[in-house]
Amino acid sequence: MDSRCEPYDPFVEAKNPEGDYEPTMKSLGWGRFLTVGEDPAPLYITTWRRATPAGGTEYAIDVWGIDAGSPLFKVATFPDLMDLLARWAPIVQAAHISAFLGDLGGNEDLSSLGVVERVAARAAFGVTDALPEIRKAEREAARVRRQRLAQQRQNVAPAG
Template identity: 45%
Template sequence: MSYEIFDPFEGAPDNVDVIEWLEGQGWSGFLAIGGDESPLRVESFRRTVDGRDEFLVDVWDVNQGSPYVKVDNFGDLMDLLARWAPAVQAAALVSAVDSLRSYGLDKDGVAELVGAKVAFGASDALPALQRHEQEQAAYRRQVAEQRKAARDAAARPSS
């Protein structure tokens, strides 16, 4: 496999729009592993130069990306993606397990979203989950107020 670190932004102005700049150089989005919300994502771009396809690959976590890697053919691109696929899968699995082990409710948590979809259907899941959280918080406040009132009443001297 032949590849090289490649800087497609050499000569780019500060604060350049990444996609616009890449498209201006003939690159277009090609294949990706992991979605925009994934904890780790591998993205590739393709362009044709002198009748031959070239590919760029970069790896992103939620905070930053890697240097771009340029490969000269589709086979090398597939090899590179195959090497990174297990890391993307592992990151997704660890993220899901961490979410499941969390003690609090998280509107983006795996268990909460699955439970809400099962209980309320996919289109109503998030609003129903948020309503449920609000109802539970109101109930906990009400119970706390009732307990406080009972303690206060018990602490008052009887006449």
């Protein structure tokens, strides 16, 4: 384990093993900070920060994907956080590139949300004709992702 970060369980600190992830973090003074990739990315990194009682700042970091999330790690300084981001961000980039290439490779179940389909829709129908349908599909996909993410984060909470 890197000596600049340590595993961190917000549910233990909150004394609430049944809590929800994001509200628990916020109740402990954490606020979202920097992200690398964002939902709906296939993989993304979320960082958090909060003020310490001594007047400093501490940070936390985790990685989330479609199927699961990592443990949360507390990081003491901003330079340490940036070092972790520099080392972890390439995997986010690789996940994005892999998803993009998979979409370009095409499959028999073509998605209306894919890159190829968006370009084709814009070329064939123009942005104004295709945009309402794309936005509707994106809203539905985002709703499903939020539900899946909430379930994943709930599953990360230690059992009471």
